[in-house]
Amino acid sequence: MNTKVTRKLSYGVYLLSAREGGRDNACIVNTAVQVANDPTRISVAVIKANLTCDMIARTGLCNLSAITEDAEFSLFQRFGMQSGRDVDKFAGFSDTARSENGLLYLMAQSNGFMSLKIVASQDLGSHMLFIGELVDGEVLSGAPTATYAYYQDVIKKRAAQPEPVKKGWRCTICGYVYEGETLPPDFVCPLCKHGPEDFEPIGEAKPEAGPVKWVCSVCGYVHEGPEPPEKCPVCKVPAEMFKKQE
């Protein structure tokens, strides 16, 4: 099985906001999907370590703002690459308004917002899947919603930031950069919680001959990365059963 096939799924990017005890917070998500229309229900998967996840679980409310293609990379940095546990993400950020539920939504870099009342949730391990009923919402513009691919290919690149490190590994999911020649095999992205298989080498750490491939000698599963996986995700045999592909 090639798990990279999941990258063929298409997503939009959204600001997911919550409010608890008079405090606002929000994070970036790419996992919002309408899953029913009578009544209208929308699911969103949120990393359990995120403050936004705890706030939604405790209050049962959230807003989703659809982010448009003209959005700046700094919006993603502000809300998607730091936690409300460490900073007040809305400090000095004024492009917002409050919906009837008292939560903030984006007024700029967005084409509309949805207010959700959580009606069900499911613990998925790394993420909590919330299902919310649409209770309020407004269209703000006709600008297209940015897809996750558009964020990766255009928004991130047009920021044209100078490369901060000479050697390292970049998370292909959220853009986090690990500085160092070798990425530890058990490394977990501190932002999006993805593992080494979703990191690519950058700068001088880039190998000349492409990524190392490890083949499971039992079922043939191919793993890409500096080390074989702890166990085969298909037939579950341990790392020792993997052979380096020459």
Ligand SMILES: Cc1cc2nc3c(=O)[nH]c(=O)nc-3n(C[C@H](O)[C@H](O)[C@H](O)COP(=O)(O)O)c2cc1C
């Ligand atoms: C493009 C992009 C997509 C993301 N998608 C998700 C997602 O679907 N679910 C999620 O929980 N976090 C996602 N994240 C990561 C969170 O936005 C990030 O962990 C954030 O810092 C959490 O902040 P908080 O602790 O204040 O809630 C994404 C980040 C980026 C940049």
